[in-house]
Amino acid sequence: MKINLAQPGTPAEESMADTLGRCLGAFMEEDLRVIAMDADVGLGKMLPPEIINKYPNRYINVGIAEANMLGIACGLSFKDKVPFTYTFCCFAARKVLDQAFLSGAFGGAHVLMIGAMPGVTATINGGSHMAFEDAAVMRAVPEMTVVEPSDMLQGEQVLRMAKDLPGMFYIRWERKGDIRFYENGSTFEIGKAVKLCGGSDVTIIAQGHLCLKEAQAAVALLALEGIRAGLIDMFTLKPIDREAIVDAVRETGCLVTAENQNVLGGLGSAVSEVMAENEAAPLEMVGIRDAFGEVGDLESLKKRYKLTAQDIAAAAKRAISRKQKRRPGA
Structure with a gap:
């Protein structure tokens, strides 16, 4: 790539x-x-x-x-x-x-x-x-x-x-997709995640346009508080990039997943399966929580289902807090 x-x-x-x-x-x-x-x-x-x-x-x-x-x-x-x-x-x-x-x-x-x-x-x-x-x-x-x-x-x-x-x-x-994350000349490989930025405190793994856009904004919000968050575009859900997940755990010690779908069986589940088999760490999932859809405009629905940048940033802070509590002597 x-x-x-x-x-x-x-x-x-x-x-x-x-x-x-x-x-x-x-x-x-x-x-x-x-x-x-x-x-x-x-x-x-x-x-x-x-x-x-x-x-x-x-x-x-x-x-x-x-x-x-x-x-x-x-x-x-x-x-x-x-x-x-x-x-x-x-x-x-x-x-x-x-x-x-x-x-x-x-x-x-x-x-x-x-x-x-x-x-x-x-x-x-x-x-x-x-x-x-x-x-x-x-x-x-x-x-x-x-x-x-x-x-x-x-x-x-x-x-x-x-x-x-x-x-x-x-x-x-996603039919609209109003921004782009990549410039011409980029090449991709199915099954290989894209690392948009590295971090030291937490890694956010996002899937799809909506959640990658919100996750990118969350990284900026966290930076204002001195929190260095990494960001990964997991555009392939299956076969998932296991190596990228394990590397992220070892790099930051905790993860957040962000997905515009049910966390049950979705990205959160897939990432947790890899972590359970390879490298355990605190994981917070941002996504739909076993719910049905509703009528609404996009902004109100993002708030209703807690898919906003603020929700992702809050999940990152929870993951970091859990990581700190796991440290010996903490």
């Missing part, structure tokens, strides 16, 4: 939705095997019109039939096609699990499942459309790769790597 970090708060040149449409259009142009599949949630409006006009048989809107879409995608995969399926996270995990498990992973298919609007970014769509469990569900499927790109640059590379690698992929995709 080669990482060129952007200055905190650097505006993104395009939304993640625009990145997705542009990339899929480019893939369809350069690789005749690529097929874009939509469960009637607007992928056709994201793809370049000239691509749809040029390849009308390679953009398939199956309608509101997510399980059917994945079944078709698996069949196409067995005929040497490379299908990308697109729907909201709530449908991408809940409605297609049997097809993802049996026709997909068990059958050895290669399908790129894209789930849009992860976690609280579903906002006004409310509890029925707010997926907090999707990553945990897909993480439990054998040989399923689970990723959540943090910005447009990383997202473009994740899509290309997933296209060219074997197996099933579940890709959480």
Whole structure:
């Protein structure tokens, strides 16, 4: 990997939705095997019109039939096609699990499942459309790769790597993504975390655009109090970067995870599993705590579910306090 970090708060040149449409259009142009599949949630409006006009048989809107879409995608995969399926996270995990498990992973298919609007970014769509469990569900499927790109640059590379690698992929995709964390020239590797900054007091491990943005702000808040926090972008949930987690524990002695999803089965669980098997230390988890979604704007939902920079900073202080209490003679 080669990482060129952007200055905190650097505006993104395009939304993640625009990145997705542009990339899929480019893939369809350069690789005749690529097929874009939509469960009637607007992928056709994201793809370049000239691509749809040029390849009308390679953009398939199956309608509101997510399980059917994945079944078709698996069949196409067995005929040497490379299908990308697109729907909201709530449908991408809940409605297609049997097809993802049996026709997909068990059958050895290669399908790129894209789930849009992860976690609280579903906002006004409310509890029925707010997926907090999707990553945990897909993480439990054998040989399923689970990723959540943090910005447009990383997202473009994740899509290309997933296209060219074997197996099933579940890709959480935040459609807005108003800032970027990386500059042009950065290269990434699925399964390898990115260290944005080192620390000596605590390490924050974040997943996805929303939580990495809040975690970056939390690092700045902690610095004002003289607390040096490291920050890691764990954009691959499975296979998780075990080495990065162990190194972080040894470097700072305590961790905080930040995720826009249920901590049960999500990033917090995955990190704690690695720590239990390798290097134990205090761990605080910032994420959804076994709850359903609600209607609201993004800012109010972040506060409601305690996903803000202030919440992450407070968790970091708790982790540091626990670490200090564990020291001999403390």
